[in-house]
Amino acid sequence: MSDQQFPGLSSVIIVGAGPSGLLLALLLAQLSPRPNITILDAAPTLNEAPRATHYGSPSIKLFRQVGILAEIRRDGYMPEKICWRKLSGERITGYDRSLLHDGGLDGDGLTVYWVGRLCALLERELKSRAGISVSWGHKVTALKCGLDPRDSSSSVAVEGPNGQITTLTADYVVGCDGGNSTIRRLMFGPRNFPGFSWDVPIVATNTMIDLDKFGWEDTQFIVHPEHWFMAARIQPHPDPAQNIWRISYGEKAGLTNEELMARQETKFSQMLPGCPQPRAYKILSKSPYRVHQRCVTKMRMGRVLLAADAAHLCNPFGGLGLTGGIVDVGALCQCLSGIHSGVCDDDILDIYCSVQRGKWHDIINPVSTANIRRLFLQDPEKALEEDEMLQLILRAETDLELSRQLQGAGNELIYDYTRHFHHGRGGVEGKARL
Numbered sequence: 001m002s003d004q005q006f007p008g009l010s011s012v013i014i015v016g017a018g019p020s021g022l023l024l025a026l027l028l029a030q031l032s033p034r035p036n037i038t039i040l041d042a043a044p045t046l047n048e049a050p051r052a053t054h055y056g057s058p059s060i061k062l063f064r065q066v067g068i069l070a071e072i073r074r075d076g077y078m079p080e081k082i083c084w085r086k087l088s089g090e091r092i093t094g095y096d097r098s099l100l101h102d103g104g105l106d107g108d109g110l111t112v113y114w115v116g117r118l119c120a121l122l123e124r125e126l127k128s129r130a131g132i133s134v135s136w137g138h139k140v141t142a143l144k145c146g147l148d149p150r151d152s153s154s155s156v157a158v159e160g161p162n163g164q165i166t167t168l169t170a171d172y173v174v175g176c177d178g179g180n181s182t183i184r185r186l187m188f189g190p191r192n193f194p195g196f197s198w199d200v201p202i203v204a205t206n207t208m209i210d211l212d213k214f215g216w217e218d219t220q221f222i223v224h225p226e227h228w229f230m231a232a233r234i235q236p237h238p239d240p241a242q243n244i245w246r247i248s249y250g251e252k253a254g255l256t257n258e259e260l261m262a263r264q265e266t267k268f269s270q271m272l273p274g275c276p277q278p279r280a281y282k283i284l285s286k287s288p289y290r291v292h293q294r295c296v297t298k299m300r301m302g303r304v305l306l307a308a309d310a311a312h313l314c315n316p317f318g319g320l321g322l323t324g325g326i327v328d329v330g331a332l333c334q335c336l337s338g339i340h341s342g343v344c345d346d347d348i349l350d351i352y353c354s355v356q357r358g359k360w361h362d363i364i365n366p367v368s369t370a371n372i373r374r375l376f377l378q379d380p381e382k383a384l385e386e387d388e389m390l391q392l393i394l395r396a397e398t399d400l401e402l403s404r405q406l407q408g409a410g411n412e413l414i415y416d417y418t419r420h421f422h423h424g425r426g427g428v429e430g431k432a433r434l
Helices: 019-028 057-065 069-075 115-130 182-188 257-262 264-271 320-341 348-376 388-396 400-407 409-413
Strands: 011-015 036-041 081-086 091-096 134-136 139-145 154-159 165-170 172-175 195-197 202-208 219-223 229-235 244-250 282-289 292-295 304-306
Touching (some): 011 019, 011 154, 011 165, 019 036, 019 115, 036 165, 057 069, 057 320, 057 409, 069 115, 091 388, 091 400, 154 172, 172 182, 182 304, 202 264, 219 348, 244 264, 257 264, 257 282, 292 348, 320 348, 348 388
Parallel strands (some): 011 036, 011 172, 036 134, 081 219
Antiparallel strands (some): 081 091, 139 154, 154 165, 195 292, 202 282, 229 244
């Protein structure tokens, strides 16, 4: 088959304009010739709720690939110290990332950048580079075709902001529409999302407060059966009183969202150092969350695909939900680029489904589960004595190579799909195989 005969990738519909959907669109916009990319989102505009902020090495690699890392590093920052503490403030153990000497702007080091800013940056880059705009207020109401493996395309029914219904067709539809994914529900039904939900709700806040005066580091996880939480500096400022911190804490089961919000001042006075009253800090935003550990049985049906939170969820402690979603996007783009250039057929998407689900089951789910359980299901006075992971981190404080291994573990989420490409004369030589 000659290059001119390759079927290529003419069009993709991406449902969901969060970080995963927008990043996928920007990656696909780099293909040549560029496919027609349509981005739909039911919301009227970008989501500004306090959400993920920390990006590890797998994310940084993709940001570099699409040419946005310099701006992220300029407006964000690279935290150095991460630790676990008792409620009293006593330090249990932690990492010092500066020891890895990867803090240069060209490195792959951990970077903090608000996800709302990331989405705004991605949307702006899509518009300026490729002339692609998000169709806000456009809700997918039906999958009209594409779930049957024999279908040669996929179509969705879309309700616009004025209630008008249109049908859009593309080679593939990709659901990047989050934990309440419409595409996932249309594929599997409203209740088919295997896994479980944590009984404990989370309240996430962006708070301007001075925690430096207590000797706190860039990020700390507080181990306590009742007042467990994370406090991470997400926007440094020369005046410590104007530092912005993401303070995310666990709450009692069974409370309504209104009750959770009403308890915030009391929780801060009980758990934060110095027992601060409201005059000592400023809440910029706050939101309750219910957290889950769930993964679909398939990330592909015919011409319809899932990625990121639409396909799998985990609790936020450790940042594996955001990182895992971004890794999905990089993996899916690699597969679609192979189809586009004719070096594989779309059986590679079955490999995508198998590998990415395996990464969730083998790494994301067990590690994130251990991360949250570590905070409230052990005695803080015995944590270092009984928790093998904390013991490893303690060893890593004086063992640089072990520190590198532990802090670089996120790279295990990356899989090279080009190993399934076929580069012989004539392009496709056979089906992609695992």
